[in-house]
Amino acid sequence: MAVDYTVIVVYLAGMLAMGWWGMRRAKSKSEFLVAGRRLGPWMYSGTMAAIVLGGASTIGGVGLGYQYGLSGAWMVFTIGLGLLALSVFFSARIARLKVYTVSEMLDLRYGGRAGVISGVVMWAYTLMLAVTSTIAYATIFDVLFDLNRTVAIVIGGSIVVAYSTLGGMWSITLTDMVQFVVKTIGVLLLLLPIAVVKAGGFGEMKAKLPTEYFDPLGVGGETIFTYVLIYTFGMLIGQDIWQRVFTARSDKVARYGGTVAGTYCLVYAIAGAVIGTAAKVMYPKLPSADAAFATIVKDELPMGVRGLVLAAALAAVMSTSSGALIACATVANNDIWSRLRGAVGKPAGEAHDEVKGNRAFILAMGVAVVVIAIALNDVVEALTVAYNLLVGGLLVPILGGLLWRRGTAAGALAAVVAGGLSVIGLMWWYGILANEPVYYGLLISLAVYAVVSLATKPTDAQVLAAWRERLAGRGAGPAAEQPAAEPAPTPQ
Secondary structure (H helix, E strand, C coil), X not given: CHHHHHHHHHHHHHHHHHHHHHHCCCCCHHHHHHHHHCECHHHHHHHHHHHHCCHHHHHHHHHHHHHHHHHHHHHHHHHHHHHHHHHHHHHHHHHHCCCCCHHHHHHHHHCCCCHHHHHHHHHHHHHHHHHHHHHCHHHHHHHHHCCCHHHHHHHHHHHHHHHHHHHHHHHHHHHHHHHHXXXXXXXXXXXXXXXXXXXXXXXXXXXXXXXXXXCCCCCCHHHHHHHHHHHHHHHHHCHHHHHHHCCECCHHHHHHHHHHHHHHHHHHHHHHHHHHHHHHHHCCCCCCHHHXXXXXXXXXXXXXXXXXXXXXXXXXXXHHHHHHHHHHHHHHHHHHHHHHCCCCCCCXXXXXXXHHHHHHHHHHHHHHHHHHHHHCCCHHHHXXXXXXXXXXXXXXXXXXXXXXXXXXXXXXXXXXXXXXXXXXXXXXXXXXXXXXXXXXXXXXXXXXXXXXXXXXXXXXXXXXXXXHHHHCCCCCCCHHHCCCCCCCCCCC
């Protein structure tokens, strides 16, 4: 596997080089956290697709195809649907707000009283998303180098923390573009056709597998509905996704670039399910469905190609991990720490200090993510808790703020608290992996938001007027928007 090792090592070295190069560009808070808000359509589409298609979408998507057949595509498919909905209906307004976090948006909309509580919920979600992505390194490095779990997590996590800390969003954007290309070549152009051919073609696959493997709804209607609630709606409100929207140089780039990325996700979803179905034909008795990806790569691909496809899996994990890490650090610094110490809104002249502060938070959160990833065993339960809290606690206040003028700060805070606590209690009652917690938690959050908003004084007219100005793109952005150095050419 010398050729495969060479491919992987060159890829990892390239990631670190991108981090060093990105450090030279990140001279202000805006450059460091949102790439100066100047990504063009090509880079925006690639990086958005890269962050949403992580290890769960690649390794997990193939595993679902192995277990359920073509209907295993639904998990990743609902991610694509969520990205399409975000891009078509909300991304233009989000991009025009010129904020850094979801909590800042809530403060603008409701008058500055929703930030810390919503920040804590969003921080917990992004932290666990980064942890679960980091754990996935163990699977890939085990196939590559036969490393034990702890060493694999430390190596993979350290590389992501290094390039993310060095250049912030610029480094992550550059590495995500490389990762997008590697994933496209490795999974769509190489692994997909090779897997189908090795399985004997679609005719042979249909002949050897039960008919339910080719039923589009075979995974079950309730499961699909749960995927929509968790992943489609999760795409609409996650800090990791919004922070990429903030990088677009215009609302048109956010809308159309995101639409392209969402469409790409739909194709990726089907590809993963087909690969998993082919693996079921070749290896009908694997001990775990999640082993399907690694098994087919290790046993069926020629050298060199095998290294590139494993690099694609590594790319999928790294893109999600780095995106979640910078989102976690941004929320921790801007929404929690800065508010608690009473230092919100530093002068523009201290922009470079803002970069140092955010860089320190990325490093600190990165170390915490690696430590938790080593200690944590049940990835599925951790990710389920994160998404349940996100959707149950924040979906209604965020979408309500964007769509319903009568929503109030009291209603938003009550919805966050009621929805979050309901989800936690229901997970304790029904079990963490049950569907009911997110169903009922979301309904409770919606009911509380509506009742409390209607029972309290409407949002101040001046707050709503300022909100409308920002939505229209006419409001003043944060002071730190101004770069401390001469801006670089606009990427396309």
